[in-house]
Amino acid sequence: xxxxxxxxxxxxxxxxxxxxxxxxxxPEEQAPAEAAPxxxxxxQPAxxxxxxxxxxxxxxxxxxxxxxxxxxxERAADRAEVRRRKARHRxxxxxxxxxxxxxxxxxxxxxxxxxSAPGGRAKVRRGIVVSDRADKTITVRIDTARPHRTYxxxxxxxxxxxxxxxxxxxxxxxxxxxxxxxPLSRTKRWRLVEVLERAR
Numbered sequence: 001x002x003x004x005x006x007x008x009x010x011x012x013x014x015x016x017x018x019x020x021x022x023x024x025x026x027p028e029e030q031a032p033a034e035a036a037p038x039x040x041x042x043x044q045p046a047x048x049x050x051x052x053x054x055x056x057x058x059x060x061x062x063x064x065x066x067x068x069x070x071x072x073x074e075r076a077a078d079r080a081e082v083r084r085r086k087a088r089h090r091x092x093x094x095x096x097x098x099x100x101x102x103x104x105x106x107x108x109x110x111x112x113x114x115x116s117a118p119g120g121r122a123k124v125r126r127g128i129v130v131s132d133r134a135d136k137t138i139t140v141r142i143d144t145a146r147p148h149r150t151y152x153x154x155x156x157x158x159x160x161x162x163x164x165x166x167x168x169x170x171x172x173x174x175x176x177x178x179x180x181x182x183p184l185s186r187t188k189r190w191r192l193v194e195v196l197e198r199a200r
Contacts, residue, residue: 123180126196129170130160137188138165140176163190173199 049057131139140163145156162185163178170176175197178190 124193125161125178125180125190127161127176127178129172129174129176129199132165132168132171136165136168137185138163138170138176138192140178140190161190162187163192164188165192170195171199 125140125142127140127142129138130141139160141158141160143156143158145154147153148155161178163176164181164184170192174195176195177193179193180189181191183189184191
C-alpha cells in the first residue's frame with residue numbers, strides 16, 4: 001500500500017464511525033421507551049416480599065459505589081433527629097404506662113399507705129431486726145439476692161440500716177417493714193412502719 005491509500009483509508013474510517021454512531025444511538029433512545037412500562041408492573045406487586053429478601057434484593061442491585069462523604073454538621077443533624085425521635089417514643093411510652101398504672105385498681109391497692117417523699121414514692125424495705133438496744137432505734141439487716149449480671153449466679157448480700165422505732169415495739173429477730181424518711185439523726189434515715197412477723 002502506498003501512503004496515499006493509507007491516508008484515504010484513515011480519512012474514511014472516521015466517517016464510517018460517524019455514520020455508525022447515530023445508528024448505535026437510535027436503539028439507546030428506544031430502550032428507555034421500552035423500559036418505561038416496567039415500573040408500572042413493579043407498582044402492583046403480586047405478593048409481599050419478606051424484609052430479608054427485600055434487603056438481599058437491594059444489596060444485589062447496589063452499584064458498589066460509596067456514598068458521598070457527609071460534613072460534621074450533617075452527621076450531627078442526623079444524630080439530633082434520631083435523639084428527638086427516640087425522645088418522642090419514650091414520652092409516649094411513659095404516658096401510656098402512667099395511664100395504665102392510674103387506671104389499675106389492683107396497683108393502687110398494693111401500694112403501702114406511707115407518706116410520699118417530695119420527689120415521688122418513698123422507698124420501702126423489709127428486713128430482720130438484729131439489735132434493739134438503743135432507745136427508739138433498731139438496727140435492721142436487709143438481705144438481697146439477685147443474679148450476677150454476667151454469670152447468672154445468685155449473689156447474696158446484706159446491709160444494715162438504723163431505723164426509728166418510736167414506741168420500742170420491735171425486738172431482735174422480728175421481721176419489719178421500714179419506710180424512707182427525712183434524716184432523724186446522723187445515721188437514721190428510716191422509720192418503722194409495722195412489725196410483719198414476731199421472733200419465735
